[in-house]
Each structure stands twice: as C-alpha cells, then as structure tokens.
Amino acid sequence: MHAGKFPQRLLLSGLLACLPLLAQAGEAEIQGVYERSCKACHGTPATGAPQTGDAQAWAPRVAQGADILLDHTIDGYKAMPPMGMCMDCTEDQFLALIEYMSGTSLD
Numbered sequence: 001m002h003a004g005k006f007p008q009r010l011l012l013s014g015l016l017a018c019l020p021l022l023a024q025a026g027e028a029e030i031q032g033v034y035e036r037s038c039k040a041c042h043g044t045p046a047t048g049a050p051q052t053g054d055a056q057a058w059a060p061r062v063a064q065g066a067d068i069l070l071d072h073t074i075d076g077y078k079a080m081p082p083m084g085m086c087m088d089c090t091e092d093q094f095l096a097l098i099e100y101m102s103g104t105s106l107d
C-alpha cells in the first residue's frame with residue numbers, strides 16, 4: 001500500500017479551493033453586522049439616515065473623507081448614535097459598513 005500521500009494532496013487542493021470562500025465570509029460577516037446594527041435606521045427613510053444604496057444621499061457624506069466618516073460613526077453625529085449601536089465593531093468593520101451602505105469605496 002503506497003497510497004499514503006494522496007490524502008495530503010487532496011487536503012491541499014481542498015484548502016486552495018476554499019480561498020475565494022474565505023473572502024466571501026468577510027462580506028457575509030459585514031452584512032450580518034449591518035442587519036443587526038445599522039439597518040434599523042439606514043434601511044428606514046423616516047429616521048433621516050442616509051439610506052443603503054442611495055448614492056445621492058451618501059455622496060456629500062463620502063466627500064468628507066474616511067476620517068470624518070469614521071469619527072462621526074464612533075462619536076455619533078446628530079441623530080446618528082455613537083458606534084451606530086455596534087459596541088464591539090472595529091474601525092475596519094465601520095469602514096466596510098460605510099462602503100457597503102454608500103456603495104462607494106473609501107481610500
């Protein structure tokens with residue numbers, strides 16, 4: 001029996017095949033945080049929050065730059081609550097959430 005090496009190769013190709021799935025897992029995680037924390041307002045026009053996917057509402061906000069957007073998210077801004085009610089979110093997650101909602105990539 002010399003078949004001992006085959007399972008190892010299968011394992012390696014299996015891992016490589018999983019890489020694109022890992023990237024998708026990041027998006028799914030952001031989507032989950034969005035649904036839990038931001039959607040209540042950013043998916044409800046009556047709250048006055050810029051709505052997810054409304055590029056026009058986001059354009060002047062995105063124009064302020066990532067630093068100001070991050071400050072306003074963490075400290076709160078007018079009716080926007082501090083941390084957007086996601087107390088365990090990281091700065092990277094906030095930036096990803098803003099990109100997700102605005103449909104714009106921040107530099």
Ligand code: HEC
Binds near residue numbers: 034041077080081098
């Ligand atoms: C309780 C409602 C509420 C929740 C929850 C909420 N927001 Fe907001 N958000 C607002 C409102 C209202 C505004 C508009 C504030 C204004 O300009 O008057 C806003 C504005 C913003 C802005 C733009 C700030 C600017 O400088 O113009 C960002 C960025 C933002 N929210 C991110 C988030 C993120 C990320 C989450 C989830 C983690 C979140 N918000 C959750 C209500 C909310």
